[in-house]
Amino acid sequence: MTPDLGTGDEAIVTICCRDNASVGVTFCDRFSFDADSVHSAVELRAPGLTWIWDSDLATFLEELAADYRGWDGERNWQTNDHDLTASATFRSGGYVGPTWALRPWPQAAWAPR
Template identity: 70%
Template sequence: MSSHDNGTDDGPGVTIRCQDNSAVGVTFCDRFSFDEDSVHYAVELRAPGLTARANEVVAWTWDSDLAPFLEGLASDYRGWDGERSWETNDKDLTVAAVFRSGGYVGLTWALRPWPRAAGGWAASVTTWLEAGEQMSSFATDVRRFLSVEPMERPAGA
């Protein structure tokens, strides 16, 4: 299930919680932009015993972004074979999607900030959604979150 909420800084945000375990979730928050070409945002992963955050994931307006990927999954609500995947240009956020019988989509969210740096880290969680309305609603929420007009970078950020 997804919700359009106020993120962690009282700004716009989107949270997706796993249908199988609501303690597992992903939040998109703390969005800012320097120009019309990109939107920067934070991604937080949560699960029992895990909290991980990447502070500056970048969505480029000229590239294939997360929203079209999610919309494509939503449009294929009858299912597909194998795994579909998406990643940011920097490979700091990746999503792998699988279809499970009964009409559910499993999204495995992986954060790997500084993927080429020594001592880097990685974390992942998997959320399950209904392939139809829940997936479609989530895709719409993410599109809204990523397509907001450019904003100033928050003070102190």
């Protein structure tokens, strides 16, 4: 994980795959509408990474926000080719536990731990 300074002294965090530095996730352009929220742009990169967006990630995230009082079990979202998957569980105290996995190659998997 590498914290950098972006424009306007905003933090940029980059997480790289230990086995292949060309695979990574960058969190940048952080902003907040109020004291209770933090937003970031997320950039995913890997050689051969394909995106088929017939499943809408924004809708998945909006549904999580709409159910702010909680839910049972785990909720999941993925791209058509399974390159990117997201899961979320509702935890005590009103917190959501998100998990993201980036798998750019069918024969090899990489996910942040």
